Amino acid sequence: MTEGITFITAFIAVALLAAGCASSGDAPVQQLARAESSIDIAEQSGAREYSAAALDEARDKLMVAERASSEEDYETAYQLATEAELDAEFARAKASRVKAENSLEEIQQTIETLRREMDSRTVIN
Amino acid sequence: MRFKALFIMTLMLPLAACSTLPESVGELEDARQLVSAVDRDPVAAEVAGQNLTRAKQALQRAEEAYDEGEDLEDIRHHAYVAARYAEIAQERAAESRARTAIEQSEATRTRVLLQARERQAAEARMLAEARGEEAERSMAEAERQRERAEMAVAEASRLADELANIETELENVKAEQTERGLVLTLSDVLFDTAEATLKPGADQAIDRLAAFLQESPDRALLIEGHTDARGTEAFNEDLSERRANAVRDALVAQGIDPQRLRTVGLGEGYPVATNDTVAGQQENRRVEIIVSDAEGEFPDSIRRAAN
Numbered sequence: 001m002t003e004g005i006t007f008i009t010a011f012i013a014v015a016l017l018a019a020g021c022a023s024s025g026d027a028p029v030q031q032l033a034r035a036e037s038s039i040d041i042a043e044q045s046g047a048r049e050y051s052a053a054a055l056d057e058a059r060d061k062l063m064v065a066e067r068a069s070s071e072e073d074y075e076t077a078y079q080l081a082t083e084a085e086l087d088a089e090f091a092r093a094k095a096s097r098v099k100a101e102n103s104l105e106e107i108q109q110t111i112e113t114l115r116r117e118m119d120s121r122t123v124i125n
Numbered sequence: 126m127r128f129k130a131l132f133i134m135t136l137m138l139p140l141a142a143c144s145t146l147p148e149s150v151g152e153l154e155d156a157r158q159l160v161s162a163v164d165r166d167p168v169a170a171e172v173a174g175q176n177l178t179r180a181k182q183a184l185q186r187a188e189e190a191y192d193e194g195e196d197l198e199d200i201r202h203h204a205y206v207a208a209r210y211a212e213i214a215q216e217r218a219a220e221s222r223a224r225t226a227i228e229q230s231e232a233t234r235t236r237v238l239l240q241a242r243e244r245q246a247a248e249a250r251m252l253a254e255a256r257g258e259e260a261e262r263s264m265a266e267a268e269r270q271r272e273r274a275e276m277a278v279a280e281a282s283r284l285a286d287e288l289a290n291i292e293t294e295l296e297n298v299k300a301e302q303t304e305r306g307l308v309l310t311l312s313d314v315l316f317d318t319a320e321a322t323l324k325p326g327a328d329q330a331i332d333r334l335a336a337f338l339q340e341s342p343d344r345a346l347l348i349e350g351h352t353d354a355r356g357t358e359a360f361n362e363d364l365s366e367r368r369a370n371a372v373r374d375a376l377v378a379q380g381i382d383p384q385r386l387r388t389v390g391l392g393e394g395y396p397v398a399t400n401d402t403v404a405g406q407q408e409n410r411r412v413e414i415i416v417s418d419a420e421g422e423f424p425d426s427i428r429r430a431a432n
Contacts, residue, residue: 024358079202086209093216107230114237118244 027069028078035062035081038088042095047088052093058087150197152204160184163218172221173214180210233299239412280419284341288416291333298330305415306423309334311372313410323369323375331372334414335379343416345385345417348372354393367392368412385421 039058047055065080145411160180187203190196225412287308297312315327323331338344350365352362369388377383398405417423 001290005253075130077200081224083202083205083209086206089214090209090213093213093220097216097220100220100227102334104227104230107227111230111234114234114241118237118241121168 025074026107027072027074028065028081031078031081031085032062032065032069035065035084035088038066038085038092042088042092045092045095046099047091050098051091054094055092058084058091061087147197150191150200150204150336152201152208153191156180156184156187156204156207156211159208159215163211163214166215166218168221169214169218173217176214176217177208180207180214183207183210277291277419280341284344284416287337287340291330291337295330299325306418307416309414309416311412311414313407316368316371316410316412319364321364321371323371327375331375331379335376335381338376338381338385341419343419343421345387345421345423346376347415347423348386348388349395349413349415350388350390351395351397351409351411351413352393352408354396354400355406358392361388362392364390365392372412372414 004096036059039062042051042055042058061080061084065077065084068074068080069077160177163177163180174328183203184207187200187207190200190203261337284307288309291298291309292300297314299310301308301310311327311330315324315330316322317324334346336374338346348369350367350369351360352365354361356364366388367390369390373386373388376386393400393409396405396409397411398408400406400409415423
């Protein structure tokens with residue numbers, strides 16, 4: 001029984017690999033859509049301002065992925081769409097981190113200003 | 126495990142034909158380092174556990190693809206995916222640290238603001254206290270001045286009473302409040318006629334005056350001699366001066382400091398009555414004693430200069 005399953009699995013694996021080399025199957029429509037939506041979200045979170053390089057990379061890869069898809073190179077299209085999605089996700093995470101750090105700096109400056117004011121008043125007294 | 130080994134062996138055959146692999150793949154090296162660095166960050170595991178898991182899975186796939194000699198682009202892709210997931214986890218961890226610091230800083234800011242307000246309140250309190258003290262001081266000062274003024278009024282009134290008593294008790298002595306201050310007038314009858322010697326009847330007046338001066342040690346006397354218009358001016362001036370000096374000497378004999386007694390002979394120049402009648406002439410022959418203020422000064426309105 002176990003040997004039967006092993007044989008079938010091995011056969012399927014070989015078949016899949018052959019498919020990978022030849023590049024066939026369906027267009028990665030879902031992955032392309034996910035990449036695009038991820039880019040939109042990143043832009044809305046200020047990635048254009050805080051992490052432009054990663055955002056550009058995502059856009060470029062999505063473009064290439066779309067071209068690959070239209071040329072029926074679905075494997076490349078899927079991989080590039082996945083990378084584009086992650087690039088955009090990274091751009092969003094970075095923008096969010098930079099904004100948080102900026103807020104932190106602002107608060108720390110407020111504290112510093114307050115302390116200086118208090119110190120200068122103490123000197124006057 | 127047995128299944129896996131068989132699976133891999135099966136794969137080896139077609140792959141060996143498909144590609145040739147380099148010694149190392151840069152993307153894979155980078156991904157390994159990144160994933161292991163993020164894996165060591167407890168914050169990343171806490172806030173981006175899923176990203177970290179995906180990073181590890183993708184790295185695993187890349188390693189497998191490498192080990193199994195898969196297509197270089199596939200290895201690179203999986204390594205890239207692993208690195209990106211790791212970087213995303215890294216960003217999330219950094220953001221989380223920033224947010225924790227923001228919370229702490231906000232608490233600090235609140236505390237510092239509170240301190241600043243407390244200090245402001247303390248300063249305001251100190252200022253108010255200082256002002257209160259100043260107000261108290263100026264009130265006390267006003268009170269002292271009022272007391273001094275009251276004392277001066279009381280003293281002046283006591284002086285007036287004293288002199289009024291002298292007038293009441295003694296014949297031939299008149300006390301009045303004039304523009305020159307309090308003035309005691311010793312009548313001519315207290316002197317020998319045309320002489321500067323005091324009659325025994327003047328003793329009482331001198332005693333009272335001396336007593337008064339001893340009670341009021343800050344006061345001084347201006348003693349003015351006056352005559353009527355009979356006789357020469359020179360004689361009258363000399364007589365008036367000698368009479369004034371006689372009063373002074375009598376007071377000094379009673380122990381009064383001569384520094385407090387100024388004398389002047391004014392002759393017939395300042396009559397208080399007509400010189401045409403005997404009664405008027407007698408009124409004009411007199412010694413006027415002007416009492417100084419409490420500081421030993423005579424009012425500015427004094428008409429005659431003492432010598």
